[in-house]
Amino acid sequence: MVMSSTEEAAMVMSNTEEAAMEMTAMGSKPLAPDNAPSTAKPFINQINEPQAFPEEERVNLPVFTMDYPRIQVPFEFTLWVLLASFAKIGFHIYHKITIWIPESCLLIVIGLVVGGIMHSVKEEPPAVLDSNVFFLYMLPPIVLDSGYFMPTRPFFENIGTVLWYAVVGTLWNSIGIGLSLFAICQFEVFGVQDINLQENLLFASIISAVDPVAALNVFEDIGINEQIYIVIFGEGLFNDAVTVVLYSMFAFLADLPIVESSDVFLGVARFFVVGVGGVLFGLLFGFVAAFTTRFTHNVRQIEPLFVFMYSYLAYLVAELFAISSVLAIITCAITMKYYVEENVSQRSCTTIRHVVKMLATISETLIFFFLGVVTITTDHEWNWAYILFTLLFAFIWRGLGILVLSQIINPFRTIQFTFKDQFGLAYGGLRGAICFALVFTLPDNVNRRNLFVTASIAIIIFTVVIQGISIRPIVEYLNIRRTNKNLNTINVEIHTRVMEHVVCGVEDLCGQWSHYYWKDKFKKFNDRFLRRILLRDNRAESSIVSLYKKLELQNAIDFLDTPVGDLSAAPSIISLHDEMMEASRPKKKFLAGDVRKMHDILSRNMYKIRQKTMGYTNKYNLPDDSPTREILIRRHASIRRSLRAESFREMPGRNIPKSQRYYSLQPGGDLESAFALRRRSHGGGEVDRLSARLQPSGASARSSSRSLVAMRMLNTIKEARSAGEQPAASARARTPSPGGSASDERGPGGSSFRAPLPPPVGWVRENQDPGDIGAGDPLLRHSSQGPGGAGRS
Amino acid sequence: MGASQTRTGNEHQHLMDKTGFSSEQIKNLRKRFLQLSGNEETIRNQRGDEAGAFQEIGFEQFLMVMCHFRPPTLKMTAEEKEAMRKEKLRFLFNMHDTDNDGTITLEEYRKVVEELLSKSGAIGQETAEAIADAAMLEVASTNVPHMAPDEFYEGITFQHFEQILKGLEMESRMNIRFLDVDTTTMRCGRSTS
Numbered sequence: 001m002v003m004s005s006t007e008e009a010a011m012v013m014s015n016t017e018e019a020a021m022e023m024t025a026m027g028s029k030p031l032a033p034d035n036a037p038s039t040a041k042p043f044i045n046q047i048n049e050p051q052a053f054p055e056e057e058r059v060n061l062p063v064f065t066m067d068y069p070r071i072q073v074p075f076e077f078t079l080w081v082l083l084a085s086f087a088k089i090g091f092h093i094y095h096k097i098t099i100w101i102p103e104s105c106l107l108i109v110i111g112l113v114v115g116g117i118m119h120s121v122k123e124e125p126p127a128v129l130d131s132n133v134f135f136l137y138m139l140p141p142i143v144l145d146s147g148y149f150m151p152t153r154p155f156f157e158n159i160g161t162v163l164w165y166a167v168v169g170t171l172w173n174s175i176g177i178g179l180s181l182f183a184i185c186q187f188e189v190f191g192v193q194d195i196n197l198q199e200n201l202l203f204a205s206i207i208s209a210v211d212p213v214a215a216l217n218v219f220e221d222i223g224i225n226e227q228i229y230i231v232i233f234g235e236g237l238f239n240d241a242v243t244v245v246l247y248s249m250f251a252f253l254a255d256l257p258i259v260e261s262s263d264v265f266l267g268v269a270r271f272f273v274v275g276v277g278g279v280l281f282g283l284l285f286g287f288v289a290a291f292t293t294r295f296t297h298n299v300r301q302i303e304p305l306f307v308f309m310y311s312y313l314a315y316l317v318a319e320l321f322a323i324s325s326v327l328a329i330i331t332c333a334i335t336m337k338y339y340v341e342e343n344v345s346q347r348s349c350t351t352i353r354h355v356v357k358m359l360a361t362i363s364e365t366l367i368f369f370f371l372g373v374v375t376i377t378t379d380h381e382w383n384w385a386y387i388l389f390t391l392l393f394a395f396i397w398r399g400l401g402i403l404v405l406s407q408i409i410n411p412f413r414t415i416q417f418t419f420k421d422q423f424g425l426a427y428g429g430l431r432g433a434i435c436f437a438l439v440f441t442l443p444d445n446v447n448r449r450n451l452f453v454t455a456s457i458a459i460i461i462f463t464v465v466i467q468g469i470s471i472r473p474i475v476e477y478l479n480i481r482r483t484n485k486n487l488n489t490i491n492v493e494i495h496t497r498v499m500e501h502v503v504c505g506v507e508d509l510c511g512q513w514s515h516y517y518w519k520d521k522f523k524k525f526n527d528r529f530l531r532r533i534l535l536r537d538n539r540a541e542s543s544i545v546s547l548y549k550k551l552e553l554q555n556a557i558d559f560l561d562t563p564v565g566d567l568s569a570a571p572s573i574i575s576l577h578d579e580m581m582e583a584s585r586p587k588k589k590f591l592a593g594d595v596r597k598m599h600d601i602l603s604r605n606m607y608k609i610r611q612k613t614m615g616y617t618n619k620y621n622l623p624d625d626s627p628t629r630e631i632l633i634r635r636h637a638s639i640r641r642s643l644r645a646e647s648f649r650e651m652p653g654r655n656i657p658k659s660q661r662y663y664s665l666q667p668g669g670d671l672e673s674a675f676a677l678r679r680r681s682h683g684g685g686e687v688d689r690l691s692a693r694l695q696p697s698g699a700s701a702r703s704s705s706r707s708l709v710a711m712r713m714l715n716t717i718k719e720a721r722s723a724g725e726q727p728a729a730s731a732r733a734r735t736p737s738p739g740g741s742a743s744d745e746r747g748p749g750g751s752s753f754r755a756p757l758p759p760p761v762g763w764v765r766e767n768q769d770p771g772d773i774g775a776g777d778p779l780l781r782h783s784s785q786g787p788g789g790a791g792r793s
Numbered sequence: 794m795g796a797s798q799t800r801t802g803n804e805h806q807h808l809m810d811k812t813g814f815s816s817e818q819i820k821n822l823r824k825r826f827l828q829l830s831g832n833e834e835t836i837r838n839q840r841g842d843e844a845g846a847f848q849e850i851g852f853e854q855f856l857m858v859m860c861h862f863r864p865p866t867l868k869m870t871a872e873e874k875e876a877m878r879k880e881k882l883r884f885l886f887n888m889h890d891t892d893n894d895g896t897i898t899l900e901e902y903r904k905v906v907e908e909l910l911s912k913s914g915a916i917g918q919e920t921a922e923a924i925a926d927a928a929m930l931e932v933a934s935t936n937v938p939h940m941a942p943d944e945f946y947e948g949i950t951f952q953h954f955e956q957i958l959k960g961l962e963m964e965s966r967m968n969i970r971f972l973d974v975d976t977t978t979m980r981c982g983r984s985t986s
Contacts, residue, residue: 491957491958494906494924494928495885495958502885502888506858
């Protein structure tokens with residue numbers, strides 16, 4: 001329909017004014033309303049007159065128009081996200097702030113400020129914390145992030161404890177707080193008599209949902225011991241199932257005039273349906289996702305998409321059936337991660353991780369931000385008594401709950417929770433966004449709804465601000481047991497590893513399986529069935545090796561594209577060479593660089609079984625493998641040369657994948673490159689040395705499988721360690737040939753060690769995966785065979 | 794029957810006092826011991842004379858070794874925990890100190906490092922030696938900071954060993970829960986992969 005020019009102008013004007021108001025409200029500059037077509041004047045008073053205009057003026061083509069409503073929603077969304085992100089940037093400019101004040105606090109404060117501004121211009125905030133938007137769009141990324149980066153090993157080791165605290169703890173809290181509040185409501189003086197028991201219980205179930213984001217950040221920063229970390233982490237995730245059930249049960253019951261015991265039983269049954277159903281759905285979608293990625297090697301660009309789509313699908317389907325969607329998405333992520341990361345390309349893997357982190361960060365930032373905004377703009381109903389008592393009871397019941405539950409479960413744990421640990425657990429129970437969103441989903445027929453909203457907000461802000469800020473000094477003051485991540489002396493590394501071996505050996509010896517039994521059983525099942533079905537390329541490998549392969553490939557590719565010369569390696573190697581001449585005396589000085597290299601060699605090449613170190617993933621950062629990458633890049637500085645200089649000799653008798661051939665050229669770590677230099681001075685040609693090294697690599701590969709056989713035979717009998725004082729030699733695998741042959745070609749220059757290493761105690765794991773050793777070994781060895789010729793560059 | 798019961802009862806009591814295990818744990822370990830030894834009283838040293846001084850060990854010695862791996866309980870005082878830690882450290886120390894002279898010399902340390910690294914196969918002798926040297930140097934510089942240039946660091950004594958491993962949480966790591974193990978589910982050594 002053709003509009004007259006004046007009508008058009010008028011509409012544009014009114015839009016512009018509206019837009020200007022919006023902009024003002026958001027704090028951006030208002031656009032000057034001077035972009036109406038120059039030929040028209042603001043004829044607002046003529047809009048209502050239907051008339052046929054005498055065409056006095058010729059309407060020109062509007063050169064510049066504005067149509068705000070069309071873009072309004074995405075535009076505002078983008079601006080909100082940007083604003084929240086700017087706030088985050090701002091926090092980190094002076095990074096000491098974030099040490100003392102958790103980010104969620106700061107975001108709430110900024111949100112309060114913005115909310116104040118909006119309130120003063122009478123602008124309504126977007127309905128972000130409307131329940132649908134929250135539960136369908138904002139919550140899944142956060143939960144996916146938690147599930148995807150969950151440290152699985154500590155989690156499964158402590159799974160009983162985690163579930164115990166999550167389920168029983170939440171129940172305890174809800175019922176305790178609900179009953180206490182109901183008791184308070186009986187007093188007339190507080191003026192809340194009209195809240196009945198069901199409503200109290202409903203409210204209590206909402207506020208007992210723990211969301212320890214800020215606490216987790218603090219715990220990570222100070223490196224708290226992993227048991228507390230994983231219990232709080234897991235509790236925060238898994239209490240969702242209980243909360244969902246309790247909430248729906250009490251909401252249902254709030255409508256009923258009388259509650260019967262059959263309803264309670266149904267509630268319990270519902271809990272199991274919710275919990276188990278969530279897990280099953282998660283597993284289902286996880287496996288389907290893994291299976292799908294088996295076939296995606298030709299469509300690498302959309303590989304990350306599957307991860308997101310399937311997990312989101314799991315979430316939505318679970319929501320469809322009103323079972324625990326959080327459990328579904330977490331289980332999906334955990335299941336999927338392992339197989340998908342093996343199937344997809346390295347880039348897709350990186351992309352997935354980055355996007356998961358990004359979405360989660362955005363979501364969380366927005367949530368806390370809007371928490372602040374909505375605080376100002378909702379209608380509140382304040383009742384001192386009720387709110388203060390809620391706070392009080394929340395603390396008391398949580399503290400009591402942790403105490404009692406810990407007493408009950410401590411006997412079942414190897415490492416028990418001390419009182420300090422328990423205090424840390426109790427104090428780390430902050431409330432967060434889930435509580436907030438749940439309270440907004442309260443149906444309107446609940447009277448005193450506003451009171452509940454206010455109370456929830458009060459509790460959240462209190463716990464996040466007060467507890468969030470104070471938890472760090474308190475934990476440091478109490479000196480809660482921490483994992484000591486900073487022991488970077490060589491000795492500690494060696495002895496830790498020795499100790500782990502000893503413990504594993506003795507465990508095998510006395511047949512103690514505990515959770516390792518289930519882990520082992522699962523591993524067998526995994527290798528036999530799941531990996532075959534779900535993985536495209538199913539060679540049994542240890543995860544260390546496969547990750548290493550990926551990194552190496554990536555670096556080799558990057559490397560062949562860009563010329564990088566590692567000139568800095570040369571001088572250090574030369575000086576290292578001089579140092580090595582005095583290797584006999586243990587008093588020499590080691591360069592810091594050498595020590596670092598030794599560390600790398602040690603950490604990468606020592607036989608790692610049952611890796612016990614926990615890699616924290618910071619909530620806001622990706623897991624950090626940059627040191628590894630850097631080392632690999634540096635070592636590969638010389639691979640280029642050798643690649644061009646050499647013709648490859650086929651490995652005798654082994655079907656080594658193409659990628660491995662590159663790496664097999666350069667045996668030895670950086671330290672060995674020193675010997676390369678030394679030998680060169682002895683006259684060995686480069687070509688000879690390289691080709692000579694090819695041989696032992698091949699031979700070593702075969703001999704390693706021989707060593708495997710030797711170990712297997714010994715597996716059948718566990719030699720008991722002789723008593724107390726007389727230790728047997730702590731020999732490991734028998735590798736006489738690699739040692740021998742590798743040093744053979746070292747020839748006249750280097751010291752050679754001809755005698756074979758002492759035979760091993762039958763100390764290897766019974767459940768050792770031969771695939772691990774067989775396929776793993778050459779790669780591990782090749783990994784140590786970094787560019788020995790680093791010195792050549 | 795009665796006589797043998799009381800005899801095993803007394804034995805168990807004696808063992809319980811000595812090692813600190815509970816009766817239940819001793820029973821479990823006994824079951825395991827019998828399984829390992831093929832129902833004999835002693836386990837033979839399978840590897841010939843090279844390793845270890847004993848040719849065979851009895852149940853009591855088996856238990857003595859195992860008792861080093863008990864986890865600390867909540868009821869322990871700080872001194873007991875310290876003592877337990879020392880015990881575990883002593884265990885490790887003795888493992889390295891093969892000639893039992895109270896110090897870990899460079900040679901012994903080298904052997905340890907070699908064996909740890911030997912899985913990867915091509916970390917050569919020199920590298921392992923260099924690492925062992927570095928480790929010894931660390932110990933020396935930590936414990937004897939002002940060594941003259943021509944002094945020779947003899948070896949790691951137990952005190953030095955304790956010193957360098959001060960930060961390590963031995964109590965929480967080096968322990969095993971001695972629970973009942975259902976013998977039907979154990980796969981005691983038959984290769985199963």
